[in-house]
Amino acid sequence: MMLKLLTKPMRCLAAAKLTRYASSGSSQPSAEHAVTETTKDETVVPVTKALDGWAGKLKEAGVEDTDFNLKCIVSHVLQRKFNTVPDNYANVSFNSSQLRDFERFCEARCARMPLQHIIGEWDFMDITLKTAPTVFIPRPETEEFVRRVIEEYRESEHIDMLEVGCGSGAMSLSMLHALPHVDATGIERSKAATALAWENAKLLGLHQRFKVYNHTMEENKYMPEELKDKQYDLIISNPPYVKTMEFQYLHPEVVVYENINALDGGPDGLRVARLVFDLACVHLRPGGKLWLELGNEHPPLVKTIMNLKYEGRLRFVDSYKDQYKRERFVQIEKV
Amino acid sequence: MFTHKLFNLRCRSLMRKYASQTSAAASSVRLENEKLQKYLENLRGEYYALRVNTAGNSHAYARMARLEGVVNALERQRALERNLTSKHDLDKETDEDMRKLMEEENEVYTDLIRKQEEVILQELLLLADDENYPAVIFEVNAGAGGQEAMLFAKELYEMYTNYFEHMGWDFEEYAYETTDIGGLRHANIMVNDSQAYMWLCNEAGVHRVQRVPATEKSGRMHTSTASITVIPRPADFQINIAEKDLKIETKRASGAGGQHVNTTDSAVRIVHLPTGLAVESQSERSQLKNRELALKRLQAKLLQQQLQSAESSKQATRKAQQGSLNRNEKIRTYNYVQDRVTDHRIQGGTLHNISGFLEGGDQLSRLIERLQLEQRKVKLASLIEMWQPPSDVNN
Numbered sequence A: 001m002m003l004k005l006l007t008k009p010m011r012c013l014a015a016a017k018l019t020r021y022a023s024s025g026s027s028q029p030s031a032e033h034a035v036t037e038t039t040k041d042e043t044v045v046p047v048t049k050a051l052d053g054w055a056g057k058l059k060e061a062g063v064e065d066t067d068f069n070l071k072c073i074v075s076h077v078l079q080r081k082f083n084t085v086p087d088n089y090a091n092v093s094f095n096s097s098q099l100r101d102f103e104r105f106c107e108a109r110c111a112r113m114p115l116q117h118i119i120g121e122w123d124f125m126d127i128t129l130k131t132a133p134t135v136f137i138p139r140p141e142t143e144e145f146v147r148r149v150i151e152e153y154r155e156s157e158h159i160d161m162l163e164v165g166c167g168s169g170a171m172s173l174s175m176l177h178a179l180p181h182v183d184a185t186g187i188e189r190s191k192a193a194t195a196l197a198w199e200n201a202k203l204l205g206l207h208q209r210f211k212v213y214n215h216t217m218e219e220n221k222y223m224p225e226e227l228k229d230k231q232y233d234l235i236i237s238n239p240p241y242v243k244t245m246e247f248q249y250l251h252p253e254v255v256v257y258e259n260i261n262a263l264d265g266g267p268d269g270l271r272v273a274r275l276v277f278d279l280a281c282v283h284l285r286p287g288g289k290l291w292l293e294l295g296n297e298h299p300p301l302v303k304t305i306m307n308l309k310y311e312g313r314l315r316f317v318d319s320y321k322d323q324y325k326r327e328r329f330v331q332i333e334k335v
Numbered sequence B: 001m002f003t004h005k006l007f008n009l010r011c012r013s014l015m016r017k018y019a020s021q022t023s024a025a026a027s028s029v030r031l032e033n034e035k036l037q038k039y040l041e042n043l044r045g046e047y048y049a050l051r052v053n054t055a056g057n058s059h060a061y062a063r064m065a066r067l068e069g070v071v072n073a074l075e076r077q078r079a080l081e082r083n084l085t086s087k088h089d090l091d092k093e094t095d096e097d098m099r100k101l102m103e104e105e106n107e108v109y110t111d112l113i114r115k116q117e118e119v120i121l122q123e124l125l126l127l128a129d130d131e132n133y134p135a136v137i138f139e140v141n142a143g144a145g146g147q148e149a150m151l152f153a154k155e156l157y158e159m160y161t162n163y164f165e166h167m168g169w170d171f172e173e174y175a176y177e178t179t180d181i182g183g184l185r186h187a188n189i190m191v192n193d194s195q196a197y198m199w200l201c202n203e204a205g206v207h208r209v210q211r212v213p214a215t216e217k218s219g220r221m222h223t224s225t226a227s228i229t230v231i232p233r234p235a236d237f238q239i240n241i242a243e244k245d246l247k248i249e250t251k252r253a254s255g256a257g258g259q260h261v262n263t264t265d266s267a268v269r270i271v272h273l274p275t276g277l278a279v280e281s282q283s284e285r286s287q288l289k290n291r292e293l294a295l296k297r298l299q300a301k302l303l304q305q306q307l308q309s310a311e312s313s314k315q316a317t318r319k320a321q322q323g324s325l326n327r328n329e330k331i332r333t334y335n336y337v338q339d340r341v342t343d344h345r346i347q348g349g350t351l352h353n354i355s356g357f358l359e360g361g362d363q364l365s366r367l368i369e370r371l372q373l374e375q376r377k378v379k380l381a382s383l384i385e386m387w388q389p390p391s392d393v394n395n
């Protein structure tokens, strides 16, 4: 709670920056750039000119990968697909309203608003997802996690899958996209995330095989009422696993802009994961699997927990490395 | 097997269509040709010998299956010939009406025999196709002429991918490098179809375009080029990239990762340790997509490297394949001013309606069929020329 209060002013600042130019009409953020008049009311600025100075400002604000950030913003402003915009921006220019947008977005990025929130969408595996303020932004490690799970189930029979904490829907929806024989149900504690996941499902045309419930998994109330007797073949989850202690070291993009409930895994990072274990005992079919993405110190711990506390109910199958060779994925089986 | 049948049918109708356009090279291939007769008789002998002895030997069985078409056609021909009434018998016939009837009958049979000869020739041509590859790597490269050449390369790329679809082939793009104004520097496509090589091999070479570029203000006509390379992938060929041989480099390699950070860079670079080949991709926002793209690029590079070295040694010994890998031969001109496409390798190789041609549908398909037929005739002629009757060998 304390943390939330502390970070609020910063969030407001960026939001203010994001709207400042929108209302101010033709103020002259572009005066310092060389501007070419082509027709009377249409001012055109080459992108290469518009970029002037921004890389430096972003770096100063602590943003890494500035070129990539700028290219994402430019393609968003131009409403072009990222991979169709040339790296050297040859022959690409902004009109005056695009230029205003561009500078507004760069300012917001300097205030460390996540790039994915600024441009309102992000790519995850083969799908593009909308993003929304406070909803967790999918990470590249999770792509590797989902890739593994997809490989595991590529040839299987029909699969009834549950995802605990589906956020924007990234994991479930990319599974559904890749595997036509999967049906997925998500539960999610955040209202904003629940709505976003459903919107993404509809945008991707996957909503017929997807259901999402706004529900907070708690001890003895693991599932929403209507699913309390339901069992699944597969449960996946990327539960919050950041240790409370670690919060002070996180980047502003994460700690300021993402919902703390999406990140906070308690003192050892496994608080929510333990709830998922208990849920799996009840809601997995015998032989069904639970796949989790966790922090890299967690898999050995989970193995111990399985052996000590879940014997005869759950069995630790194996752990796997992400693309950076950090061991962070686990597979568990319902006995 | 079914496609093979279809293919045969197609060739036959083609054969009829172009029977009148026999080229110089093919004129040596006539059924009266004594050497050809010997060759046919030899194939027939081989076929019957195999039929008696093939039990369990799949190699021999395959050969027999290949010979079957020619031999059956030959037998039918012989049967027809037996129906002819000989000159001797005609002369012996005293009844005028009867003789007339016999003569008329002979005419009918002669006609049928001529047709059957064509069938035999066609079967022989098919037999001369000894290449059989499950897939090819098809490359488009912009050549001389700067941006204009790249725009042309892009048009060729579209034409051929349309053609692949027209033919119902499965294909996969490996590398695709575009330019800022929508041109194409280079593309690499794997076409997964055992018929692909046969039809595409004659497309390899330099394609030339003559037109006033869209970017040219003075209205001057330019000549630019793009080249096509067709590299067959032999059946036993495979690239296995072991995970341990790969070094995958991304920017986000230190720290806790996962939920702890939100760095956005998705660029991926892959080094193939055994060969030192390096590829990268940063054209997508998703890191996994970039990794997939980079891996495909690597695979294409490795394939290409290995195929080219394997192929160059083979080339020396394989006369039949000559030309298919020749990048420098100017094979076709696309002249916009006259709205024509001219293939320089065949007589009467000029077609009109460039835009129709570039759609990669029937027009291109028909030209490819013609080229294919010509090439086969040449091949058959040289095959028979080089063939030594077994008895000569013994001498």
Ligand SMILES: C[S@@+](CC[C@H](N)C(=O)[O-])C[C@H]1O[C@@H](n2cnc3c(N)ncnc32)[C@H](O)[C@@H]1O
Residues within 6 Å of the ligand: A136, A137, A138, A139, A142, A164, A165, A166, A167, A168, A169, A170, A171, A187, A188, A189, A190, A193, A215, A216, A217, A218, A237, A238, A239, A240, A241, A261, A262, A263, A272, B259
């Ligand atoms: C790290 S995010 C993962 C989101 C998504 N699966 C992804 O990978 O992008 C964790 C999600 O779990 C949700 N969550 C946390 N605790 C929960 C609980 N007890 N019940 C349901 N959802 C929960 C959070 O709101 C958040 O959306």
